[in-house]
Amino acid sequence: MQALVDAIRQQGEILPGGILKVDGLVNHQLLPHLTREMGETFARHFAPLNPNKIVTIEVSGIAPAIATAMVLGVPMVYARKKKPVTMKEPAFTAQSVSRTKGGVVDLYVSSEFLGADDRVVVIDDFLASGGTLRALAGMIDVSGAQLLGIGCVVEKQFESGREKLADLNVPIHTLANIVRMSEAAGIEVEAGR
Numbered sequence: 001m002q003a004l005v006d007a008i009r010q011q012g013e014i015l016p017g018g019i020l021k022v023d024g025l026v027n028h029q030l031l032p033h034l035t036r037e038m039g040e041t042f043a044r045h046f047a048p049l050n051p052n053k054i055v056t057i058e059v060s061g062i063a064p065a066i067a068t069a070m071v072l073g074v075p076m077v078y079a080r081k082k083k084p085v086t087m088k089e090p091a092f093t094a095q096s097v098s099r100t101k102g103g104v105v106d107l108y109v110s111s112e113f114l115g116a117d118d119r120v121v122v123i124d125d126f127l128a129s130g131g132t133l134r135a136l137a138g139m140i141d142v143s144g145a146q147l148l149g150i151g152c153v154v155e156k157q158f159e160s161g162r163e164k165l166a167d168l169n170v171p172i173h174t175l176a177n178i179v180r181m182s183e184a185a186g187i188e189v190e191a192g193r
């Protein structure tokens with residue numbers, strides 16, 4: 001997605017620990033025209049798989065996920081990181097490591113909104129180590145839902161998440177790919193894959 005690649009070139013910053021800051025378009029401020037195009041692009045890509053649900057993780061996955069769900073006309077469910085009193089049991093749960101906040105986080109999705117009737121496409125903001133998506137895929141599996149594909153806005157190729165998720169045997173589509181980044185060389189970003 002060329003507009004996203006351009007925006008990352010303009011706004012992306014490298015932070016310690018191999019973190020790419022794109023707060024101006026993905027993780028804090030959202031740009032409606034970019035978010036809309038993300039949704040349209042994912043929807044075009046995954047529509048042939050005929051999903052009936054989009055699943056993501058709070059908080060930064062919600063915007064691209066709802067943009068995709070709106071185009072496809074299907075519900076979107078997001079895994080919560082703290083279980084609210086309103087959440088109906090049983091809930092599926094797993095743990096992942098938060099890259100931007102540090103530490104282990106719990107993920108929860110109620111069986112009220114995920115189950116054996118669901119054909120799921122997962123949409124998230126970042127594919128880095130793949131740990132978070134692995135945790136979510138495990139929850140989807142336990143729920144009995146079928147995982148059809150994974151879409152991520154930004155892939156950090158140098159963290160090899162795509163390879164680590166290969167055993168899930170589902171298509172992974174990303175919109176921008178960070179091939180490498182370093183203080184010396186800057187951010188090398190290309191169209192997703």
Ligand SMILES: O=P(O)(O)OC[C@H]1O[C@H](OP(=O)(O)OP(=O)(O)O)[C@H](O)[C@@H]1O
Pocket residue numbers: 027057058059060061096097098099100101124125126127128129130131132133161
């Ligand atoms: O492939 P991984 O190494 O697992 O990294 C990707 C995950 O890291 C971020 O979550 P984070 O908890 O940092 O952020 P968020 O609250 O902004 O969604 C991002 O939203 C992905 O879910």
Ligand SMILES: O=c1[nH]c(=O)c2nc[nH]c2[nH]1
Pocket residue numbers: 018019020021022027099100126127128156
């Ligand atoms: O804002 C972010 N920047 C990153 O580099 C990253 N990697 C995983 N999750 C991330 N979130």
